[in-house]
Amino acid sequence: MLNTLIIGASGYTGAELAKMVHLHPHLHLAGLYVSAQSLDANKPISELHGQLKGIIDLPLQPLVDVAAVVESADIVLLATAHEVSHDLAPAFLAAGCQVFDLSGAFRVQGDSFYSDYYGFEHQHTHWLEQAVYGLAEWNSDAIKNAQLVAVPGCYPTASQLALKPLLEAGLIDKAQWPVINAVSGVSGAGRKATLTNSFCEVSLQAYGIFNHRHQPEIASHLDCEVIFTPHLGNFKRGILATITAKLLPGVGEEQVAAAMAKAYQHQDEPNAVRLLGGQAASIQNVVNTCFCDIGWLLQDQHIILTSAIDNLLKGASSQAIQCINIRNEFPALTALV
Amino acid sequence: MLNTLIIGASGYTGAELAKMVHLHPHLHLAGLYVSAQSLDANKPISELHGQLKGIIDLPLQPLVDVAAVVESADIVLLATAHEVSHDLAPAFLAAGCQVFDLSGAFRVQGDSFYSDYYGFEHQHTHWLEQAVYGLAEWNSDAIKNAQLVAVPGCYPTASQLALKPLLEAGLIDKAQWPVINAVSGVSGAGRKATLTNSFCEVSLQAYGIFNHRHQPEIASHLDCEVIFTPHLGNFKRGILATITAKLLPGVGEEQVAAAMAKAYQHQDEPNAVRLLGGQAASIQNVVNTCFCDIGWLLQDQHIILTSAIDNLLKGASSQAIQCINIRNEFPALTALV
Amino acid sequence: MLNTLIIGASGYTGAELAKMVHLHPHLHLAGLYVSAQSLDANKPISELHGQLKGIIDLPLQPLVDVAAVVESADIVLLATAHEVSHDLAPAFLAAGCQVFDLSGAFRVQGDSFYSDYYGFEHQHTHWLEQAVYGLAEWNSDAIKNAQLVAVPGCYPTASQLALKPLLEAGLIDKAQWPVINAVSGVSGAGRKATLTNSFCEVSLQAYGIFNHRHQPEIASHLDCEVIFTPHLGNFKRGILATITAKLLPGVGEEQVAAAMAKAYQHQDEPNAVRLLGGQAASIQNVVNTCFCDIGWLLQDQHIILTSAIDNLLKGASSQAIQCINIRNEFPALTALV
Amino acid sequence: MLNTLIIGASGYTGAELAKMVHLHPHLHLAGLYVSAQSLDANKPISELHGQLKGIIDLPLQPLVDVAAVVESADIVLLATAHEVSHDLAPAFLAAGCQVFDLSGAFRVQGDSFYSDYYGFEHQHTHWLEQAVYGLAEWNSDAIKNAQLVAVPGCYPTASQLALKPLLEAGLIDKAQWPVINAVSGVSGAGRKATLTNSFCEVSLQAYGIFNHRHQPEIASHLDCEVIFTPHLGNFKRGILATITAKLLPGVGEEQVAAAMAKAYQHQDEPNAVRLLGGQAASIQNVVNTCFCDIGWLLQDQHIILTSAIDNLLKGASSQAIQCINIRNEFPALTALV
Structure with a gap:
């Protein structure tokens, strides 16, 4: 012990x-x-x-x-x-x-x-x-x-687990910065008394636009510039990141699926990522679990990824x-x- | 003006x-x-x-x-x-x-x-x-x-508007103290930063049991002892009071309905009470309105009244x-x- | 009449x-x-x-x-x-x-x-x-x-009111499609019984990715391709759209502010848009009002706009x-x- | 196995x-x-x-x-x-x-x-x-x-665990029926699509007044008439029961505490009741646990008990x-x- x-x-x-x-x-x-x-x-x-x-x-x-x-x-x-x-x-x-x-x-x-x-x-x-x-x-x-x-921080965990397989596989057009919109439950702000976190003041709202410290944490560890916009949501726990990125020419569904599988569906070591394929991740399914759920869809050379974690657990x-x-x-x- | x-x-x-x-x-x-x-x-x-x-x-x-x-x-x-x-x-x-x-x-x-x-x-x-x-x-x-x-205070308004017609008409057995259970939205605590009112700490909970200042306010204006238990609810505004009282022997639905009508369905002056009869009052129907909704049902010489207001408005x-x-x-x- | x-x-x-x-x-x-x-x-x-x-x-x-x-x-x-x-x-x-x-x-x-x-x-x-x-x-x-x-639809109203002033003024690089992430309250789905909208199933989640009918409504009226991702949020009413776009070279804060003012701060006719400048729009401030609140910030040739409406009212x-x-x-x- | x-x-x-x-x-x-x-x-x-x-x-x-x-x-x-x-x-x-x-x-x-x-x-x-x-x-x-x-049903579990120690010890005046007000999360209604349980329709509201099937379940197993009023609350899981009862003459805090301890603080077998004494039970503390939390206070020969469980777990x-x-x-x- x-x-x-x-x-x-x-x-x-x-x-x-x-x-x-x-x-x-x-x-x-x-x-x-x-x-x-x-x-x-x-x-x-x-x-x-x-x-x-x-x-x-x-x-x-x-x-x-x-x-x-x-x-x-x-x-x-x-x-x-x-x-x-x-x-x-x-x-x-x-x-x-x-x-x-x-x-x-x-x-x-x-x-x-x-x-x-x-x-x-x-x-x-x-x-x-x-x-x-x-x-x-x-x-x-x-x-x-x-x-x-x-x-890692909570937003960086949700963001990187979704983007990193694609970046490692060289599928993303890094010239067009991926856009990460993420919403966090109020527990992300910690256990303390502030007017911002008081029950009656909380409603869905962006904050820290262009200057949240998790932006450079994500960018430096991904080695890729990103636009990261965090939001406060009216729920206690969980983070949902919706990520929009441009794929390099010719990249299609198969390559994306293969990159995800290579990252998370191997026999080396159990991991806490669940791949949802074309289904969207939701906060409800990850709250009170150790998992990160990741879904994705492609169209017109763009990919939209959804990534959900419990901010207090996997985050x-x-x-x-x-x-x-x-x-x-x-x-x-x-x-x- | x-x-x-x-x-x-x-x-x-x-x-x-x-x-x-x-x-x-x-x-x-x-x-x-x-x-x-x-x-x-x-x-x-x-x-x-x-x-x-x-x-x-x-x-x-x-x-x-x-x-x-x-x-x-x-x-x-x-x-x-x-x-x-x-x-x-x-x-x-x-x-x-x-x-x-x-x-x-x-x-x-x-x-x-x-x-x-x-x-x-x-x-x-x-x-x-x-x-x-x-x-x-x-x-x-x-x-x-x-x-x-x-x-008047918010809880006293919801409580008195429901009980007063019956007390004025002499229908309640005052020896058995009416039981008032009420749940208030968090705005009742005012606009301020406290841990108690922080988003992650709020959940349905009684407080001020046996010692809330609205108990004597209600009792003194009704001239009737009551047992009043306030609760904090996980919503921004609204109060629902559920009131259980014993009726005097022989009192039935007709007398109750007549007392309510006499109090609130007259031609003297417009008022802000809506009588629901046998339907239960709900917070949703009164939030953002000036109204107090009151419903009631009788059985076995008991009456259960439900009374809902917007705590910031009618309250x-x-x-x-x-x-x-x-x-x-x-x-x-x-x-x- | x-x-x-x-x-x-x-x-x-x-x-x-x-x-x-x-x-x-x-x-x-x-x-x-x-x-x-x-x-x-x-x-x-x-x-x-x-x-x-x-x-x-x-x-x-x-x-x-x-x-x-x-x-x-x-x-x-x-x-x-x-x-x-x-x-x-x-x-x-x-x-x-x-x-x-x-x-x-x-x-x-x-x-x-x-x-x-x-x-x-x-x-x-x-x-x-x-x-x-x-x-x-x-x-x-x-x-x-x-x-x-x-x-117009609810999402298109929130999205267009924010983007249109900039597009009309020719400030946006349309080659890089603006990314619109929007979250709607559950009332957007109407008053009906579905499992998706049942209280226990609702949690923050994207839906209609790449195929929501409001995408072409927005794109055709703006004459600009957009990537639009709607989300269901765990609140009753309101929409928040967070919009990320690339500005044309040389476009700065002044031009953006001027375009917004030209669109909404004139004497011609009262309108329902409130400009927040660098402050982020929030759902709480627009719910139960006829207003669309719009805020924006610039950095690195990108702009992030936040636009909030009551989906049942301005939407x-x-x-x-x-x-x-x-x-x-x-x-x-x-x-x- | x-x-x-x-x-x-x-x-x-x-x-x-x-x-x-x-x-x-x-x-x-x-x-x-x-x-x-x-x-x-x-x-x-x-x-x-x-x-x-x-x-x-x-x-x-x-x-x-x-x-x-x-x-x-x-x-x-x-x-x-x-x-x-x-x-x-x-x-x-x-x-x-x-x-x-x-x-x-x-x-x-x-x-x-x-x-x-x-x-x-x-x-x-x-x-x-x-x-x-x-x-x-x-x-x-x-x-x-x-x-x-x-x-047992969810409401009966919360209600009986609080009242039974006092009834078994003969401390309650059964002539004055205990009043049980309880609020349940929406999951109590099961996983199904109904208008009543749709997100936008849920707000705090009593239902089943004087005719809910859990009333006779409680009364028969306690061998004591009770007035039971269930409510729907705007949260997913949990039940809070607030119970008001009259104590027999001469019953004081010591006897109540002793009855509770006898019921739940013994060495015979681990149990899932946590005694809070003078503190009020809250839903937050029991959700996702197997526990029933029970608090109580006395005044003027009355007792107010609060009892909280997760309706899907202990309930x-x-x-x-x-x-x-x-x-x-x-x-x-x-x-x-």
């Missing part, structure tokens, strides 16, 4: 992680932590997330001294804010822990990326360079040898567990299906 | 009031005010309530000096917090304005009521005694002569306008239907 | 039309009709649409004989199925009525359009050629002289009334604001 | 059962069946319930001949309509299968109950008498020896599995937590 800590366990992804670690046959939930300043410190997690009552009633311990907790940890899950992850990860890494970071702190290489999009200068470029991007279906080999896995927590499984050579979907 | 001010115009009821005053043939929207400390001060109301854009773009003026604004006002609508209404009303009243207060500051007579339920000692008992309770269908004569109208803003209409001898539903 | 009939009055758009005609100072609601076979025939409209109770309780008369009803009509609103409108319109037109058709029966010129997209051969090409497309902000002059107005019923107003030289937004 | 069949597997409870049987360490999902006439016959279950894709893709076989399938079954789950369960159960029972019926066909003893409330005469009173009511927390001993378990499918576990001496919550 690998001792597993969750730092930042008070939020929605933290609660999902706790449940999955608890049910995992090879992981032991060794501790839940929140910031020492948190008003939730010392409360049982089930007081914040009532659905866990009777299942996980562990307290949210204040993280006062990393050195004191690191001893007990084989694996550390960071479900913390970007800067907090940035600050905390090195100490856990130096102590030899495996670190799986759900924030954006180690996802993208590039000099000005963190100052431009996250508002801080990255101080740990050594670890940034070592970090493996945890898009589980694509980086399995690297994840197996990683000490630090940067679990965060279950993908982190999938990475843990791969890293530790458990079957990739252990405790997820 | 009567010059009408709205104080506390930034909230949901304020926006509804602004729209109705704007459309009213005999009222002139003379000014919108918010607290001088409000972060919304000087913004156009349509920046907060985008649906008003192009219709009402007046600024939310900071209320610095009541004396300076009172001059321009014939009518003042207070859509302010309870204590703010308590503090502001006397100055407007002293200047001769008609004041329609949507808060709880002048609704209930009784020594310890404000300290027990609102957390402050009432300083204006003179005005409290003069205040007329604006349950429009029942207090029409008093409203006609009132200078200060305390517009607040349209009832205030209805009171203005009655007070100024306009047809009661002017600008409301 | 112009006598106005509503045919197909049982649905959601019919109910909205009834309310607006009822409130209109120059229209008289002369009759509500449904198919003679309808199970709703002879019921009061308020039995189907409870929110109308006490306001409009007229019966839904079975339409047995057009000749018998045509006498009483100056204006006919057809809120009927496409083929029904196709079959009924000529008789009303021959009798001299003004006909405003909310179906697709007279919207698009072109030989095979109706057989390809609506499954029937058009039999009334004479009237089809005479029909004026009722995109109110753009076809005002033609509407003034029309006898038959084909009110159907209020646009029909707007056309009636224009046709009869009432102020264009009479009874709408 | 016990071979387990699910009859009526196309609905929401069927899909939940399939998932739980699939994950159960001691059960083998031996077949999914639907009526031979069903349009869904021969489709994979994952075509109807997309969330099962890749997990359970078994076909929904048409049930043509019970004799042919009975051979392969140790356990039969009937998720069928009341009359279908009534007709099918005896053949499975005669063949020696354990039958767990999720319909109302074997829940209530009493001569005229089925003709009064279900519209058919019961033909299998022998089995009706033998049937054990599967309220798992209360009938454990009988379930252990049962061949036919009638799994149907997980309670059926809980009964299977008890019957076969597996830990009661096997495969449920």
